[in-house]
Amino acid sequence: MTELAYTEPKPKTIAGAKSDWELVIGMEVHAQVSSNSKLFSGASTAFGAEPNTNVSLVDAAMPGMLPVINDFCVEQAVRTGLGIKAGINLYSRFDRKNYFYPDLPQGYQISQLYHPIVGEGEVLVDMEPGIARKVRIERIHLEQDAGKSVHDMDPEMSFVDLNRTGVALMEIVSRPDIRGPEEAAEYVRKLRQILRYLGTCDGNMQEGSLRADVNVSVCAPGAYEKYRETGDFGHLGTRCEIKNMNSMRFIQQAIDFEARRQIAILEDGGSVDQETRLYDPNKGETRSMRSKEEAHDYRYFPCPDLLPLQLEQAWVDAIRDGLPELPDEKKARLVTDYGITEYDASVLCARRAHADFYEEVASGRDGKQAANWVINELFGRLNKQGLEIEETPVSAAQLGTIIDLIGKGDISGKIAKDLFEIVWSEGGDPAEIVEARGMKQVTDTGAIDAAVAQVIADNPDKAEQAREKPSMAGWFVGQVMKATGGKANPKAVNEAVRRKLGL
Amino acid sequence: MSELNKLTISDARDGLRKGDFTARDLTDACLAAAAGSEKLNAFSAHTPDRAVEMADAADARLKAGDAPDMCGIPLGIKDLFSTEGVQTQAASRILDGFRPPYESTVTSQLWRDGAVMLGKLNMDEFAMGSSNETSTYGPAVNPWKRKGDDAALTPGGSSGGSAAAVAGDLCLAATGTDTGGSIRQPAAFTGIVGVKPTYGRCSRWGIVAFASSLDQAGPMTKTVRDSAIMLKSMVGHDAKDSTSANLPVPDFEAALTGDIRGKTIGIPKEYRMDGMPQEIEDLWSRGAEMLKDAGAKLVDVSLPHTKYALPAYYVIAPAEASSNLARYDGVKYGHRAKLAPGDGITEMYEKTRAEGFGDEVKRRVMIGAYVLSSGFYDAYYLRAQKVRTLIRQDFEKVFADGVDSILTPATPSAAFGIGEMADADPIKMYLNDVFTVTVNLAGLPGVSVPAGLDADGLPLGLQLIGRPWEEGDMLNTAYALETAIGFSSKPEKWW
Numbered sequence: 001m002t003e004l005a006y007t008e009p010k011p012k013t014i015a016g017a018k019s020d021w022e023l024v025i026g027m028e029v030h031a032q033v034s035s036n037s038k039l040f041s042g043a044s045t046a047f048g049a050e051p052n053t054n055v056s057l058v059d060a061a062m063p064g065m066l067p068v069i070n071d072f073c074v075e076q077a078v079r080t081g082l083g084i085k086a087g088i089n090l091y092s093r094f095d096r097k098n099y100f101y102p103d104l105p106q107g108y109q110i111s112q113l114y115h116p117i118v119g120e121g122e123v124l125v126d127m128e129p130g131i132a133r134k135v136r137i138e139r140i141h142l143e144q145d146a147g148k149s150v151h152d153m154d155p156e157m158s159f160v161d162l163n164r165t166g167v168a169l170m171e172i173v174s175r176p177d178i179r180g181p182e183e184a185a186e187y188v189r190k191l192r193q194i195l196r197y198l199g200t201c202d203g204n205m206q207e208g209s210l211r212a213d214v215n216v217s218v219c220a221p222g223a224y225e226k227y228r229e230t231g232d233f234g235h236l237g238t239r240c241e242i243k244n245m246n247s248m249r250f251i252q253q254a255i256d257f258e259a260r261r262q263i264a265i266l267e268d269g270g271s272v273d274q275e276t277r278l279y280d281p282n283k284g285e286t287r288s289m290r291s292k293e294e295a296h297d298y299r300y301f302p303c304p305d306l307l308p309l310q311l312e313q314a315w316v317d318a319i320r321d322g323l324p325e326l327p328d329e330k331k332a333r334l335v336t337d338y339g340i341t342e343y344d345a346s347v348l349c350a351r352r353a354h355a356d357f358y359e360e361v362a363s364g365r366d367g368k369q370a371a372n373w374v375i376n377e378l379f380g381r382l383n384k385q386g387l388e389i390e391e392t393p394v395s396a397a398q399l400g401t402i403i404d405l406i407g408k409g410d411i412s413g414k415i416a417k418d419l420f421e422i423v424w425s426e427g428g429d430p431a432e433i434v435e436a437r438g439m440k441q442v443t444d445t446g447a448i449d450a451a452v453a454q455v456i457a458d459n460p461d462k463a464e465q466a467r468e469k470p471s472m473a474g475w476f477v478g479q480v481m482k483a484t485g486g487k488a489n490p491k492a493v494n495e496a497v498r499r500k501l502g503l
Numbered sequence: 504m505s506e507l508n509k510l511t512i513s514d515a516r517d518g519l520r521k522g523d524f525t526a527r528d529l530t531d532a533c534l535a536a537a538a539g540s541e542k543l544n545a546f547s548a549h550t551p552d553r554a555v556e557m558a559d560a561a562d563a564r565l566k567a568g569d570a571p572d573m574c575g576i577p578l579g580i581k582d583l584f585s586t587e588g589v590q591t592q593a594a595s596r597i598l599d600g601f602r603p604p605y606e607s608t609v610t611s612q613l614w615r616d617g618a619v620m621l622g623k624l625n626m627d628e629f630a631m632g633s634s635n636e637t638s639t640y641g642p643a644v645n646p647w648k649r650k651g652d653d654a655a656l657t658p659g660g661s662s663g664g665s666a667a668a669v670a671g672d673l674c675l676a677a678t679g680t681d682t683g684g685s686i687r688q689p690a691a692f693t694g695i696v697g698v699k700p701t702y703g704r705c706s707r708w709g710i711v712a713f714a715s716s717l718d719q720a721g722p723m724t725k726t727v728r729d730s731a732i733m734l735k736s737m738v739g740h741d742a743k744d745s746t747s748a749n750l751p752v753p754d755f756e757a758a759l760t761g762d763i764r765g766k767t768i769g770i771p772k773e774y775r776m777d778g779m780p781q782e783i784e785d786l787w788s789r790g791a792e793m794l795k796d797a798g799a800k801l802v803d804v805s806l807p808h809t810k811y812a813l814p815a816y817y818v819i820a821p822a823e824a825s826s827n828l829a830r831y832d833g834v835k836y837g838h839r840a841k842l843a844p845g846d847g848i849t850e851m852y853e854k855t856r857a858e859g860f861g862d863e864v865k866r867r868v869m870i871g872a873y874v875l876s877s878g879f880y881d882a883y884y885l886r887a888q889k890v891r892t893l894i895r896q897d898f899e900k901v902f903a904d905g906v907d908s909i910l911t912p913a914t915p916s917a918a919f920g921i922g923e924m925a926d927a928d929p930i931k932m933y934l935n936d937v938f939t940v941t942v943n944l945a946g947l948p949g950v951s952v953p954a955g956l957d958a959d960g961l962p963l964g965l966q967l968i969g970r971p972w973e974e975g976d977m978l979n980t981a982y983a984l985e986t987a988i989g990f991s992s993k994p995e996k997w998w
Binding site: 062064098100107108297307 | 607
């Protein structure tokens, strides 16, 4: 596999009143597993159903009900692990995390504290072409989601919707390798991209399919490097965890606010309390949710209703063999195979469907030209209309034909854009449209010469000026193009104008 | 035909098939016996309409010649089993009025085979107790009394209602569950047979959970043969229980040849406890001699970690219980406390659970939360799990040395009086489980067989412990013991 060379970005530095500070960030991303049914029950995971309709007896924690593992969710977690180059633990186990809350009907969440299914991996976070951060992943474990408490429907009562209760989540835990708010957002974006390539999470943040807990601390320049050398967290500052973030923008804002809050405390001679905080996007600030002392004692212990998960290496290997090409490999390959820039390759690889579309267009054609058309014309137009690539009215074959028509000299780039518009709104074979509507370039020198002669004859003053000042020739070219309805070959017109004016 | 309720399952089966009486006759006899049994307080709910309906359906099957062994057999069901549409509250106030919209796997298999439900049976709250005194329904009462003494005795627990109902001939047999001895101890206290199968034999689906890694359902019957018949209907793989074993269902009754020649019976020296009544020790020796006379070989064996079993059990079981009982919070079903103005969710939890749970349940939930809490987990829970492994290894070693079954006393005493232990240290009550918990910790099958009467005229039991998944062999040894002992005493009806 080809890998693109990169250098690491500089950490974000915030200038305090007394000294500079660096940020250290670790994230726990909760990604909802794409699956039809829940982690331990057969209930549907469909989003947006009427409250309490996707609830099985197990989800509602009726007496005597027992969880049974959904094998597909296990497969999705393994696929995700392989997608971030992580070790797969052939032995893993489920634990109960005990706490009381109305949207947690069992009184415990089934999770994996002691033996997670996925071990150490990595995610390469691209910042800009040639600059990227390798973020180490500590683990991924499977766990149940909780339900939803609704407090604003009645002044006296709270309500509970258990539709989400028991839906499978992957908690993806990073090491504290993220060094700024932008990196944090890019990390989530890259993770989402990988999950979507793998088909293991739809990454829909509005629907809560992807949520992040962000651990933020600050330290003096140099301290982080000492931590990396020694592995000793003592070199780092005390962290605060900001819970349940579901927007890239809020993640960045929250980290920035939180870092500045901690810096202010430290520069005042105070110390940061390790605690859980919530971000209030309306006020743009984080506030304390519970301190370390108030932290729940979750009384974790192995769930006695479930046997340990024992995976076969051959089963894991089969999943590995079925993995799609992932963003990093694809990007590197597009750069190598099609000679496009890393930037363009990044844009094209944002989604698998985008890259597939591009490759179909670029196949057997000039890669750069194909990239320009796909990115600038097609993506631009899709964005404007708010359409996804799957909804494009211009197919890869049609766009390819348009590019071929330019290559053959049948149409100019400018006409090609008009043609693109016609195909976009009316459809049809671009070659036939060019024929039928007489959009072909005029390359007949006789006709061009006649048109040039006519324009010179109509504008003797300008012809005189142009002979003095050759840059005026462009005006004549424009007039001729106008007169020929844009169909004249611009290169041929240019030559004829210069020849006739004696330039 | 009178007193059909006193029949065994095997006799009733044969009589039904021969047409000596109908399932309806049998059911009516049991319903009448049950209706007149208030003083035993064995039933927590009667379901006569359902019983009659099921009996008629059984008669139709008998007539059609499509009658499994359990067809038409009237049963009582421990209140821990979910029964669709029928009050199921684990003898706890916190499940007040709970009627599950589902049927437990074990009971649905019994109904599949044509058995008849007479009603639900009393038990200790959430199966926590050894005397049925922790029940929200009040204690079940043992049909047996001491000679010349009118004091009400406990039938043991937690399956006390089941034991009292079977011993009192209110039903032909009953379901029980056994987490630390809850089938075997009450069986021994009431002179009946109780089987705790290998962990994973019976599905736990639909049985209100106490301690998931220890709970196992089993039959409580009048004879070993009846247990063999009923067990076959209760067991089998269930995809809804991940800990259910995917093994074929053996014909346990066919294993009852009574021939135990060449079998090796282990006598564990660690079960000879200080302060154990002489008559229990004598009973044990007599039982061993009988097995020897029947052609088995006796060997002394050692299960060195036995003395750590009870403490380990009283860490692991409460730990699991504290988590399993977290779902009873007043939010979804069962009892919810009346709240004062301004009370929030925390008050709702606290008041609901304070009102809904009895003292013993609260004690175990607190012990469980404590042993799992951070800072204590390693010292208690993890250590107890290590002990559990050592106890299992003790048994594995003995079985690897060629022992087929292990013979022990079932309980350290005969039935005691209701209220007798009220002021005692709870640990004294826990000591009832001393001979039975090891079996649950090791996941093994065990059976309690009535073996004689003590000086007060109360029944005493012996326990046989089998190899994992060898219930058939274990029951055959129990059958040989039962035959040799010839226990035929019945309590005198006073209720």
